[in-house]
Amino acid sequence: QKEVEQDPGPLSVPEGAIVSLNCTYSNSAFQYFMWYRQYSRKGPELLMYTYSSGNKEDGRFTAQVDKSSKYISLFIRDSQPSDSATYLCAMRRSNDYKLSFGAGTTVTVRA
Amino acid sequence: NAGVTQTPKFQVLKTGQSMTLQCAQDMNHNSMYWYRQDPGMGLRLIYYSASEGTTDKGEVPNGYNVSRLNKREFSLRLESAAPSQTSVYFCASSVTGANTEAFFGQGTRLTVV
8 A cells, every 4th residue: 555645637627716735644653744736748846835633725735734643735715727747645754755645636727 | 946956847758868966955954865756656766865975775775876966956867768767857945964854856657668
């Protein structure tokens, strides 16, 4: 079983809809949680970063971490066609160099 | 500001051939990483270098070697390429060893036939 599970989708939504993405994980030692966005044939870029449990909001993006359930989420409000990309969750333990990535969810926002 | 630059962008190798993937960063980052990305597998760490002069194995190091040439450059070598090494390779860098904010290059698409 993978340490980080992420539904690969694909997910297709109309413009303006809320996009909901999530990952589950098995290692309770993970403390840092990230979401990366990857456009087609590009490298991943960091979108959101959260430490431990709680919510974090940045513009149209909200990241949530529920450590008790080992579950993290990313919400995109008022989605735009430019949000069409693959979204990767990633996480790591404290003082650990290694990030564990989910497989990524491909999202298409239809104009 | 170029960020993380990888060369080449595309490469086709025959089984048994060798090649080196180059990576350079201009952000004065201490730590650098090599990942491979395969469909349905996410990104997996091959090797990393926490600082100049040090390298360590990641999750999938077999069949690869690395060199941290200086603070800017971190190369990945395939000594005898195998079809299982067909993948997209990403180099990344971060300020510290705790790579929370890793910056990625554009990737190298490698096919081994």
